[in-house]
Amino acid sequence: MTYLEYVVEKVSQNGRVGRLSYNGQDFRTPLLFPVVSLITGTTANGGGLWKYILQADHSNGLLRRNLPVMSQVLHFLDFIPKKQNALATWRKLGIKRRYLEDVCLPVEYTAPIFLDSGGFKLLWNNSIDLSAYGLSMEDGQGFQSILKLQENFGGDIIATLDYPLPPKLAASEAKERMQKSLDNAIAAARLLQKPSHWKPFLYVAAHGQDRDSMSNYVRQVFDEAEKEELKYYNFGLAVGSLVPLRGAHKTTIIVDLIKGLQDSIPAHRKNITPIHVFGITGSLIPILAYLGVDSFDSSSYVQETRSLSYINPETMRPQPVLEMEELTCNYRVCQQANLEHIQDALISEVSGKPVHNGNYKSKYYADIALHNLEMDFRIVDQTREAIEADYLQEYLIEHIKKLKHLQPAIDAIASEDIELKIRLSRTLISVSKKQEFKKNEQVISLKYKPDDFNVLNNGYAPLSGKHIMLIIPCSGEKPYSKSRSHRFITERIEKALGDVTTLVDKVTLSGLYGPVPEKYEDAALVVMHELAISIVDCLDKKLYLRSP
Template structure:
C-alpha cells in the first residue's frame, strides 16, 4: 500500500479544473476546458489541482460514458497520466456540497450515486484523489438560525464519518479535509469546538495517528466581503490555538476564494486555497493585466500581452483577428497564426493567461515570510490604492499594531471598518409551496389596472427592491408609461403568481429557490396550474404581458398560453426571434425595454 499523501506546508493554489467533460479521454472534449486541460497537462504541469467531484453533471454525461471513465478500475488520474506520462498532479476532490446546495435538482441516481459520505468518498477514490473533503452542507448568507444549526450539525457528523471511513472501515491512502462552516466568529468557534469534541469522543484525538486538515466552506457567497473573510479565518486560527496543543500542524484550506484577498490569506496562515476565477473571468472575456486589475479582452492591446506565456498566437496583427473571431459564430473553424482554431480555443488562451497571473502572484508571495515586517509593508503598498483592501489592513491593525505603524510611515489614513452584518435578508432552504397560494387567497385586481405585467422572480426580496424590477419600472416611468394602470405580478418558481401587494409576506421574503432546466416536472406543473387559474379568474377583462427572459419561466407561460387557448390574451416578450439567450438578464436590455414600452403604450392608449 502506498504512503498517505502529506498536505501542503507552503502556500498552495489548487486551480479548479473540470476533466470529465464528456466521454473519455481527457482531451477529447470540453470546449474551453479542452484548451485549459491541454495547457495544464502539457505546458504548466501544475503540481496541485482541485476537481469538483460532481462537475461532470454539468456536461450532460450519460451513464454509459460516465462508467467508461472508471472501467477496469481506471481512475481520472490514470487518464491524466496516460495523456502525459511525465505528469502526475496531486488531486484534491471536494465533496459536491456547494454544487448540491445551489443545484438541488441534480439527479445522481443515474450514476448510482447518493449524497452520502460513503458514496461521495467512493467517487473521490474513483477520481484518484489524494486529498478528499467531507460531504458538507454550506450555509448561505441570511439562512435562518434553525436551518443553519441543522446544516452545521450534518456537516460535523459527516466530517467525523469521513474520518471513520478513511482510517477505520476503508483504510485508504488519502488525506482527509474536514469542512468547516460559519458566517461569523461565533459560529466558527462553536463549529470547530463541536467538531473536535466529537473527534475526541470517537477516538480520533491523536493527530499524529489520524491527521486531517480543515477546509473553510460557505465562502463563495461572501467572496467580495473581505473583512468578513478575514474574521472567519481568524476565528478558525484562534479556536485552534485555544483547543489544540499544536495547531500549526493542522493545514487550513479555503474553498472557492482567490483574487485580491489572496495575499491576506497568506498573512493569516492559510495553507492552501482553490478557485475557478481564472476560467469564470475568461468566459466573461475578462483578461487579467495585473494582480488586481482586469480588462475586457476587446480593449486590450499588444502591450497587455507582454507577460502572457500563452498568447503567442494572438500577438501582433493576430490580436485583432482573435477579437473578430470571438464575435463570430461558435463551432465554426478559423485560421489564426497559421493554425485552425474555434472560438473556445481563444477563450482557453484567456483562461490560461489569467491562471498564469494568479500563479505569478503566489510566486511573489512566497518570497516573503508572511509574519515579517517586510511582508506587512508589502501588503500595505499592495492595498494602497484600493479602499476595500485598505479596510482589510484596518481590520488587521486591530490585531497587529505593526499595520498602524506602517500606515503612519506611509502617511496613510486607514478607513473605518464596516459595521453590522453584510446581509439582512433572511432566507429558508425548506420547500413548501403550500405556504403561499394566491389562488386560495382573497385578492382582486383594481378596475383601474388595465394590464397585468408578469415578471420572473428575483433572488432579492421583496422583488420590487431588486435591481431588475426597479430598472424595468424606472424605464417605464421615464418613457411615459402610466404605471398606475399596471398590476405587477411576479412569477415565483416556488409559489406561482405573487401580486405586488403580497411581496412582503414572510413566506415570500424567506424562500430561496429558482426554476432551472433540472426542476422536477411536479414543480413546473404546480406553477403552471396556479398561473393558469390566476389568469382565468383575474385577467378576463385585462391585457396580460409576460416580460420574461429566463427559459424555464418562459416555458411555463407558453404552456399556459396553449392551455388557455385564447381565453386570455397573453403577450410574451421579448419575442423569441429577438432573444439571444433565454436568461433573466435579457429583460434589462434597452432593445427589449423599448419593445415593452411600445407594447404597453399601444394597449393603454384608450384608457
C-alpha cells in the first residue's frame, strides 16, 4: 500500500503551507475535505443526491475530479441498516474498488479517502449497537471495531474513535469522555505502528472544554507519543466538539481551544504534526489557518442545499435559489446549469422519475451543492495564496471587515499577537468587550435516562383549584418556565385570560421524560438532562429519500 506523507513547505509568521503526498499525487495545505456519503446502497450505483455529487455528473463529480474526500465510517447505518450481506461486500472489496467495478463508467479514484471514526454519533450517546455486523463498541472493543471498518473500506487517512463534548457538559462527565477518547487514540496508535500491509495516516481526535483542558489533553497525547514504542510514529491532531460552538457563534472559545492545542505540541513535532478541525469551514477558515490549522472538512454545502440556499459568490451569504433571476457564478457547474430547470425541478411534485426536462431532482440538488462547495474551496485557495505571499494578516483583516460577526474571534487572537493588535487598532473598531461566553450557563448531563423521571411514579395530582391543563413542548433553555418561549406563552395567556390564568396547571412535554409538571421543573434531573437529535444524521436520510 502507498503511504501518505505530510511535509511543511513554508512556515510564515502567520499560518503555514504544507503538502500531503499520496500515490504519486501532491495535495497542498491548507486543504478542504468535502464530507460525503460513499456507501449509500447495496452497490456504488445508488445514492440519490450523492450519486451526482460523487460520480454521475461526469464533469463535476468529486470522485471524477479525483479530489480528496472525507466520510464518516458509520454512515452506512443511515442507508443500508441491517443489510449485513450488502455491507460484507463493501467490506470485502473496499470503497475504491466498488466504484471502479460497479459504476457503468468506471471511477478510477486514486486520491486519499479520510475516514472519520463516526464519533459524532456518540455526541449524545455512550455507545452504538454494531452487533449485527459482528462488531462491538463495548468493553474497550470500540476502537478496534472502528479500525477494522476503516481498514475494510480502504481508509488512507483515519481518525481515532472519540467521544465529543456537548456544550455545557458537566466537567466530571467531560473529563470521563476525554479520557475514553485519549485511551482509544493511544491504543489505536500502538496497534497501527506494528508491521502491517495497511498503513493509514492517523489523526488523533482532540477535545477540550477550554484552553487549559485542551492543552492538558494534547500534552498527555505527546507524553505517550514520546515513549519508546511510539517515539518515531508520526500522526496528526484532529480537533472535535467545535460544530456546536460554531452554531452558537462562540468563536472566541474555538480560538482558545486551538491555542490550547498549539500550546502543547512539542517544538520538534510541530512541523510533522498536521492539524485538522472537524466540521468547521466557510468564513472561519482564514482565522483557523492563521492559528496554524492545516485542513478542514465541510458538510455545510449539503446542509445549505437542503434549505434551497445558494451561496452568493460576492457576499458569501446564502440566498434562496427560488428567488434568483440568474446564476452569477463562473464556476463550471453553474456555467453548465440552467437556473430555470433547477427552479422548476425543485418545486416539482414528481418523485421517483425524471422531471419534465429529463433529469432527476437529485441532479439539481447536486448542482447547488457543488456550487456551494466551490465557494468553500475558493476561500481555502485564497487563504493558501495569502500565506504563500506572506499576506495572510492583511487578508484576514480585510476578511473581518466584510464579516463583522467574526470580530470577537480576531480580537481573541490579537490579545496575544501584538503586531495584529496594532494593525487592528489602525483599521478596525474593536468590539472585544462583547464576549459571547456566559459565566453562569447551566451545565448539562448525559447520564440521565428516560426512566429516571416518570410523573406516574411521583404521585402527581393537579394542584388544588387547577381546572385547566396546559400542555406545551419543552424548550432548550431550562428551567422551562424561565425560557423565552414559555415566558412568551405565559404572557399571552395572562393577557387573554386575566384572573382565569390561576386555574391553569402547566405541564411540559420533555423529549426524554414525557410530561413534566411545573412543580418539578427545578429538579436537577430535569434541569440538567439533555436530549438532542443529530441534524447531520437526519440530513443524509432526507436528501437521499427526497429524490433518486
